[in-house]
Amino acid sequence: MQAERNLKGTHPVAIKGATLIDGTGAEPIPDSCIVIESGKVSAVGPLSDTDIPAGAEILDARGMFALPGLIDSHLHLAGMATDNFLYEGMVVPAGVKLLRAAVHARKLLEAGFTTVKDCGGINAVHLRRAISEGSIDGPEIIPAGYPLSQTFGHGDSHFQPIEFVDARTSRVGESLLCDGREECIKAARYAFREGAMFIKVMASGGVLSERDRPEHWQFSVDELRAIVDVAGSVGSFVTAHCQSTQGMHNSIDAGVKTVDHAFFPDEWVIDQGIKRGIIFVPTLSIMMRINEGGVAAGFPEWGVRKCSESTPDVIKNIRKLHDAGCILAAGTDFAGSKLTEMGTNALELELLVRLCGYSPSDALVAATKNAAAACGLSESKGTLEAGKDADLVIVARNPLKDISALQDLENIKLVAKKGVVKVNRGVKLGI
Numbered sequence: 001m002q003a004e005r006n007l008k009g010t011h012p013v014a015i016k017g018a019t020l021i022d023g024t025g026a027e028p029i030p031d032s033c034i035v036i037e038s039g040k041v042s043a044v045g046p047l048s049d050t051d052i053p054a055g056a057e058i059l060d061a062r063g064m065f066a067l068p069g070l071i072d073s074h075l076h077l078a079g080m081a082t083d084n085f086l087y088e089g090m091v092v093p094a095g096v097k098l099l100r101a102a103v104h105a106r107k108l109l110e111a112g113f114t115t116v117k118d119c120g121g122i123n124a125v126h127l128r129r130a131i132s133e134g135s136i137d138g139p140e141i142i143p144a145g146y147p148l149s150q151t152f153g154h155g156d157s158h159f160q161p162i163e164f165v166d167a168r169t170s171r172v173g174e175s176l177l178c179d180g181r182e183e184c185i186k187a188a189r190y191a192f193r194e195g196a197m198f199i200k201v202m203a204s205g206g207v208l209s210e211r212d213r214p215e216h217w218q219f220s221v222d223e224l225r226a227i228v229d230v231a232g233s234v235g236s237f238v239t240a241h242c243q244s245t246q247g248m249h250n251s252i253d254a255g256v257k258t259v260d261h262a263f264f265p266d267e268w269v270i271d272q273g274i275k276r277g278i279i280f281v282p283t284l285s286i287m288m289r290i291n292e293g294g295v296a297a298g299f300p301e302w303g304v305r306k307c308s309e310s311t312p313d314v315i316k317n318i319r320k321l322h323d324a325g326c327i328l329a330a331g332t333d334f335a336g337s338k339l340t341e342m343g344t345n346a347l348e349l350e351l352l353v354r355l356c357g358y359s360p361s362d363a364l365v366a367a368t369k370n371a372a373a374a375c376g377l378s379e380s381k382g383t384l385e386a387g388k389d390a391d392l393v394i395v396a397r398n399p400l401k402d403i404s405a406l407q408d409l410e411n412i413k414l415v416a417k418k419g420v421v422k423v424n425r426g427v428k429l430g431i
Contacts, residue, residue: 012037012053013419017062018394020044023368023383025361028400034066036390039419044384060428061394064413067364068384069114069139069391070406071371072345074239074260074281074331077101077116077124077141083297083337085208089157090172098123104336105131105138107343111409114391114417115140117331117375119239119260120147120155121174122167125195137422140391142375144239145196148187148227149175153218154202154209154241167194175202181226184219188230198376199231201256203240204247207290207310208303214243214263214310217250224254237376239281243310245269252278258374260331262321263314270324279374280326282318283333284351286340287311297339319356328352329374330367346406353403360403390419394427 013036020032022044033050035043043050052058079097080088088097101123108116116139118124124143130136146167149155155175157165167173168190178187188199203219205212212218219227224240231238237257242248245264252259252272260281265273273280287307294304322328330348334340349367352358358366372382380389394414397405405411415423 012042012056013059014052014056015059015061015066015392015394016047017060018064018066019398020384021065021067021361021364021400022385023068023365024385025365025369028065032066034384034392036419039390041384041386041388041390043386061414063396064427065395065398066384067393067395067399068368068382069393069415069417070112070346070367071115071117071330071375071382072108072113072332072334072348072367073117073258073329073371073374074119074283074333075116075342075345076121076333076335077104077118077127077342078121078335079104079123080335080337080340083294083299083339088337089174090160094171098126101127101336102130102136102138104342105136105141107341108139108345109137109415109417109422110412111343111345112393112395112406112412112415113139113345114393114415115142115372115375115377115381117142117239117371118144119241119331119333120144120200122146122194128195139417142197142377143195144198144200145191145194146174146176147200147202147241148178148184148191149202150218150223151177151179152211153177154204154206154212156209158211179223181222184223184226185230188227192230192234192236198236198257199227199238201227201238201240203242203251203256204244206241206243206261207306208299210300210302213306215245217244217247219250221250221253224250224256228255239374252276257376258329263310263317265317265321270321270326273321273326274324277327279370280321280328281331281374282314282328282352283331283348284314284318284355285345285348286333287314288347288351289339293339297337299339315355318352322356322358322362327370327373328366329370330363331371331374343409344407349406350404360400363403364399390416392416
């Protein structure tokens with residue numbers, strides 16, 4: 001692997017000649033120029049209209065395509081190696097899973113993902129710190145830490161003793177169980193204490209929780225509002241795991257920022273989602289992987305069945321949300337297992353195009369501009385515009401012609417994160 005090249009040193013850098021796909025949905029700009037100074041984009045546009053600072057180092061990207069760093073706005077750096085989540089959760093030591101997750105973080109970066117939003121799991125809190133201090137390498141991670149679940153909710157592993165489930169009472173606990181306004185307030189505060197940057201709440205049943213269904217709703221509006229208030233008090237936000245119609249009503253009423261999975265929206269959800277700027281995060285990738293190989297991989301039969309039953313409606317409803325003008329961001333719900341391998345996350349873009357009527361440009365916006373908004377990072381990431389972080393990907397093949405090209409690592413020629421080249425597969429530097 002080539003040593004990193006720092007693009008944020010004393011000399012500015014100009015990336016010349018690429019066709020620019022800036023993440024806003026605007027028309028591509030052929031023969032563009034991107035100027036990077038101090039880890040930020042300082043200028044971007046047609047080469048003929050862009051002033052290149054004296055002494056700038058030139059990076060030759062002629063014939064290639066430049067786009068913002070990709071963002072997965074719903075995954076789990078759980079460090080899974082198999083799809084037997086009971087075995088992974090109860091038998092594999094936490095330290096082993098953390099080490100695996102560090103490898104998975106690097107795989108994400110190799111695949112062009114410069115930012116990810118981890119929607120539940122303490123590994124992400126530790127990985128963020130290690131990456132930030134330079135001890136390991138990976139994308140910028142926005143972690144939820146421990147998610148909040150009601151008792152007998154989507155995050156309550158009911159087949160275990162309840163003392164094992166809650167992270168406050170067990171070394172293997174992965175959720176914070178809370179019921180009623182006061183418990184919800186305390187659990188949300190605890191999540192922030194343990195390193196969360198936002199709160200993940202389980203507002204409905206789900207596919208991989210045995211005794212509830214995606215149509216069920218969980219937590220009252222009052223409980224959800226209490227959680228939203230705690231997040232707001234520290235300038236943060238709430239993401240809701242939410243598949244049911246009533247769960248979406250409750251979550252939107254309570255003031256959540258994102259509704260993830262969003263299986264069964266009705267007209268009220270669509271109307272209020274548009275009016276309130278709710279970001280919906282479909283996660284088609286994990287559904288497709290479970291449907292195609294879940295049984296053989298070790299997923300429980302009841303989970304595969306619920307996934308298969310839900311999929312036709314989910315595809316139809318994602319298309320409906322998109323066609324209505326709702327904001328949708330790309331996420332995979334991947335956990336690093338054999339079936340949900342990190343680095344294959346661009347599958348989500350292909351599925352949005354192939355199944356849900358997206359144009360390739362719309363899919364790219366979902367994985368850049370909209371995904372940055374879902375992470376609370378619109379001011380610094382998601383588009384290649386002056387003043388934003390120099391997170392970018394240079395690819396050989398045009399993703400607007402073939403969105404699946406983003407799944408080919410050999411097509412991804414360069415990945416830069418905050419002005420530092422993390423991956424270079426043949427782009428010429430210093431000419």
